[in-house]
Amino acid sequence: MSASLIQKYNVPGPRYTSYPTVPYWDEQTFSYQIWKDTLKKSFSESNAKEGISLYIHLPFCESMCTFCGCHKRITKNHSVEHPYIEALLKEWYLYCQLFDEKPIIKEIHLGGGTPTFFSIKNLEDLINGIFTSAKKATSYEFSFEGHPNNTTREHLQKLYDLGFRRVSFGVQDYSETVQKAIHRVQPFHNVAKVTLQAREIGYTSIGHDIIFGLPFQEIEDIVDTIEKTKSLQPDRLAFYSYAHVPWIKGNGQRGFKDEDVPKDEKKRMFYEVGKKILREKGYYEIGMDHFALETDSLYQSFENGSLHRNFMGYSSSKTQLMIGLGVSSISDSWYSFAQNEKNIEDYYQLLEWNKLPVVKGHFLTNEDLIIRKHILNLMCQFETSWENTSAYFEELPDVIIQLQEMQDDGLLTIEDKTIRIHEKGKPFIRNICMAFDLRLKRKIPENQLFSMTI
Incomplete structure (x- = not known):
């Protein structure tokens, strides 16, 4: 990129x-x-x-x-x-x-x-x-x-008995320097133990959450974390961008300095390198910041067009x-x-x-419902369409004009009343969705409300 x-x-x-x-x-x-x-x-x-x-x-x-x-x-x-x-x-x-x-x-x-x-x-x-x-x-x-540090085998067994078949463990990063900075010290051994126990008990989807862009993080930390993660073969991965928003979260995100947090090209390189390794290991990119093996329900729902996104994140069960x-x-x-x-x-x-x-x-409103559907389509399937007249809204021509520059940059294609996001455009999916966000356009915030898109 x-x-x-x-x-x-x-x-x-x-x-x-x-x-x-x-x-x-x-x-x-x-x-x-x-x-x-x-x-x-x-x-x-x-x-x-x-x-x-x-x-x-x-x-x-x-x-x-x-x-x-x-x-x-x-x-x-x-x-x-x-x-x-x-x-x-x-x-x-x-x-x-x-x-x-x-x-x-x-x-x-x-x-x-x-x-x-x-x-x-x-x-x-x-x-x-x-x-x-x-x-x-x-x-x-x-x-x-x-939490790998306090999830016991008894937790896993009881929740399994109650019908739970999917569990996600927060890994973040295995670097001791990073772990100390974010006050989340958990050795690889702890993660390996609960992952293997969950698999032994019979969980059919085990997930790990990894974050890139954390304070003091370096490229070798990303590589090491993903290599260790692959050794445990979780079924799905969330590979999130760290959202540095201390103006919202207060002291909770002030345990380190702003300059300690990787930014811009360096931060994006973390994702690109991580994504390349994950693809080589058999993980497919699903929506934004998510990866899954072909055998996982998240991948299958992406393939059959039923992937959904809500306040819980991506879901294969709409x-x-x-x-x-x-x-x-x-x-x-x-x-x-x-x-x-x-x-x-x-x-x-x-x-x-x-x-x-x-x-x-x-x-x-009716307008909200139409815009919501377009954003869900882009977030879940990397494309959206207005071939059906019910998907048309008054400001759509203005949205298309705004997206034209992204098309010129090779991020997407606009044709036949359809927008398709290219591989090159996937890192900018939030920016593409922002072109549809009429409420954001009508009232540009005076102060920063959101984390950076990259």
Whole structure:
């Protein structure tokens, strides 16, 4: 990749886990009642046909990882576990009261925070409690995020017994220098142990998360991390760009200096070298920053055109309705988004009042729904089309004009009412999606809201 293209397109931009992105939600037109109405509408349209998804946020961590942009609370006090599980189940029961039939759950993802902060007993109570008011879809997919340092074989076995078949472990980087800088020290031995245990137990999809662009990271660290990762043969990999946003995350991302973080051409080289090695090892690039073996469901969904992207990231299991449980969780009814209270004490208080802990959201207009579909197509299949008149919107000619420069740079092709992203354009997928982002164009932020695209 040429330095001139990196310099040209390396600008702040969203990662598009949603459209509109959270800073551009119209909170003035959103209401608690709108959320409930769209939720019930989506449930009636999708429950029997495809089921629903649950994202459950487990926010507690025993220590602060300074690379992390997730919502968490740092504590070593495990007495916080039980009240939080009780609150999650109370929230779920409030949702179930809105439905006229039992929810059919197709997908559950436990995220964090650190889900394996919680005891086996509390995790079992959570999942069993969910299914007192729900049933599993015929073809379901349950997954969780495990910390290699505290995920035990007992965790893996119990969650497997409860129906979980996919687990992802946060690796980040194996360099001791990098690990100390990001306050996430975990030796290769720990990762190898839990990976092999998961495979022995029978997990069908084991993932590792690797991050490039971390402080003090060098190219040899990327190569070493990927080589060690390949020796364990995870089924899928997330090879993320570190999002350096200390102005948003505060002290959590101030454990090192800005100049310690690789940037621009150097940072992008990390990805290009890593991608080349991964391809040689049999991993295929899926969407943005994800790789999978041919045998993994993520690759298969990409090949058959069913890959989906939402607030949980890429998924091989699309549902129209996703409910987020727990502090800061975001729900998606397709017609509207809703985010929960971020403060745990306030979250508890709303539930005490028998109220869903939703504090803000966005009702999607017809224009939003069209733009959202184009961005999903680009993010999941590297192409989009407006051959169907329902995919046309008034500003589309302006979008095409803006994309013409990217076509001239060899990043994409525009023809036959279709946009196709080239291999050369995949690193700039966020920039391409930004051309469709009408809300961003209409209100350019005065301050930097997003991480850099490269």
